[in-house]
Amino acid sequence: MSKEVTYDTTDQVDVIKGHPAEEVVSPSANGQTGTAGSCVSEELKNANLANSENAEILEKYAADYPVGPHDKPQSMCPAFGSLRVGLRMRRVATVLSGSACCVYGLSFVSHFYGARRSVGYVPFDSESLVTGKLFEDIRDSVHDLADPDQYDAIVVTNLCVPTASGVPLRLLPNEINGVRIIGIDVPGFGVPTHAEAKDILAGAMLNFARQEVEAGPVQAPKGEKQDRPTVAMLGEMFPADPMMIGAMLAPMGLGVGPVLPAREWREMYAALDCGAVAAIHPFYTSTIREFDAAGRPSIGSAPVGYDGTADWLAAIGDTFNVGADKIADAQNAFLPAIKGALSQNQINGRITVSGYEGSELLVARLLIESGAEVPYVGTACPKTPMSQADAEWLASKGAVIKFRASLEDDLSAVEAFKPDLAIGTTPLVQEVKEKGQPALYFTNLVSARPLMGPAGAGSLAQVINTAIEGGERMANMRSFFENVGEGDTAGIWQGAPNLRPDFRAQNLKKIEKAARAAKAQEMI
Template sequence: MPDVIPLQGAQSDGRPCQLHPQSMCPAFGALRVLTRIEGCHPVMATDAGCLYGLTFVTHFYGARKSILAPALGTAELMSGEIVEGTRAAIDTAAQEPGCRLVPVVSLCVAETAGLPEEMLPKRVGDADVILVRVPAYAVHSHPEAKDIALAALLRRLGDRDGIPAEKTLVLLGEVFPADPLAIDAVLRRMGVEATIVLPGRSIGDLRRAARAGAVAPLHPFYRESVDLFRKWDMPVVGGAPVGISGTYAWLKSVGALLNLDPDLVEQVAGEERAKAQGLVQSMPLQGRVLVSGYEGSELAYARLLIEAG
């Protein structure tokens, strides 16, 4: 066997590179959602390599809190100390000042070796403990991991026993920071009393979301979360507030599902459609545009581009 393996030899026939680019571990999507929640201190059940990589990237994207993890090496795996180590990390996380939530993010190593949920505490001190299973061999993209994490939190924290908020809409899916404010302003003109944006920063929003009047998924990947809302008999708004026809239809659907004044809804929806129409007509486009994305929002933008010419 030669000491040096030439990597360029396979490409000498002029064919393009046969290597396939790899995205990073999809669990990063779950960590982005979890580290933003105030009062939440995540624990990762994984090996040292995954812990290092995911912690580095999570802090690169602005996480301002520690991610705790048990030391899981070959010795710990062989001796079956995953549960004991994870429980110790949970106890440490729960002692953080203001901690009210400890999500346990279980990755490939812990899932393969076995991490029984019934052997983890449900609560430590003032903190709820919630297991979030996102092994890369079963979860294939960041938005799917976000969906799994959010559904796990809602399943445990969603409060169905309080007073229903029939004129409240849940906006489901990450968008640009100013978008929820703009959407909320339009919805309030129609008679919507409040909006809840998920994933978000507030544990209270997770509890209140279960009592909202309807949910509007702005991304198609939140399937597990949407299924949970459907089990709660909550109506689901289709589409997204993007473009001329899309914005009008979305606002009309929200008004119908929340039982808002139809005349007021028609007035506001018509005004927004006219604004979008005027903006598109002021900047007509020609040609072809290649639209790429991975969370599904690219479909709405492609429709907007078609409307713009």
């Protein structure tokens, strides 16, 4: 007889059990299966690809942005990258289509990082997704929003669920009332990093602008047209860097063009009018393809450090068929200043570098030329032809370069090389600091500084040396707070934690007993 006390017979009712969680699927807009939530599994994604309206787009992403050890990003949602590019542009509206939780998070983080405009949102439910009403809602929203007095373009972005379900943004009209309509898909399962999502939008916009130029006259870019050949800059940089690059190009009779991703639509016309493009950040695969289609050559690396500046100026000069004397003039005008800045701002210590911004190799070059030992450089971005020169230079200095590096790769490097300072992503910095070791967040504290020319040569030393010198302070803090806020003392306590040594002793006996039993089992 059971000792359980019952008050009715509900425990005897037969319960109809549902399918296991992994078997539960919901229909998509095209009659195939899709997810009701925002996190699309690899199995479901592959099952949908064969019949999805967006299969061709996802296959293109697989070629342009090959995945690494993880099939999903380890950084924030990739759509943050394209959303941020759109929100920075003047007279451009951004509209998202995806799960409400995703849109809320993306809108929040975008405004946290300084966005000053609203993010449009087209909601959906199971019915609108299945019947195709979601696409009609997107089309109606774009028609309502297309006001030529306010906007030059509207960017519509499909997140995970609409992309996997085949919502066809390519069927939107290219133009409404003179307002350009740019539809892109940025799913978490097809775009490994938010850096590469910037390339998706920048490439889509440049493709549209290139077709406009080929079709006939377009609006003139703001400002006076330069009377010298120009070089477009590809990659987000510190605001002073383009001006420094322009000064270095001047002795060769060249000027600096617009920086892409652009801040205004007409800047893309000026970028296409440049003689070449400098891929400061090497992961802009789609954008470089558009420049290639326009007949504009691409140059990798950047004028960072002494060797990097000398090689980059020579490559730019060769591309524009500049005479060797003018190339030498440009080098002689700036290389001595760079060498002086490097010698006056030395960095002493072993440093590991990792991140997902795309400029990790450039930062590592600058650190090495400043005197630091850099045994490991990890980047979440892929290996591309534009990063080859930097990778070869770093390898010649003894650095291990890991493309598509995962958090596990970066943590393993910190464990193996035991650096004086670890530069990396938020989770890496958190892990390293918990061990009482110095660490710096790459995005906010390192990449957001001038890197080019003489200004960049001395920009990192102060923050890096200060962080390394803080190692002893970190160790003292670790010693002082040892065992506080971790293990059974974690959480918020009004008084001293309830340690209960009697429970510890009892649990220890259980562990020892289990160990003895396991040992005895081995002997049998």
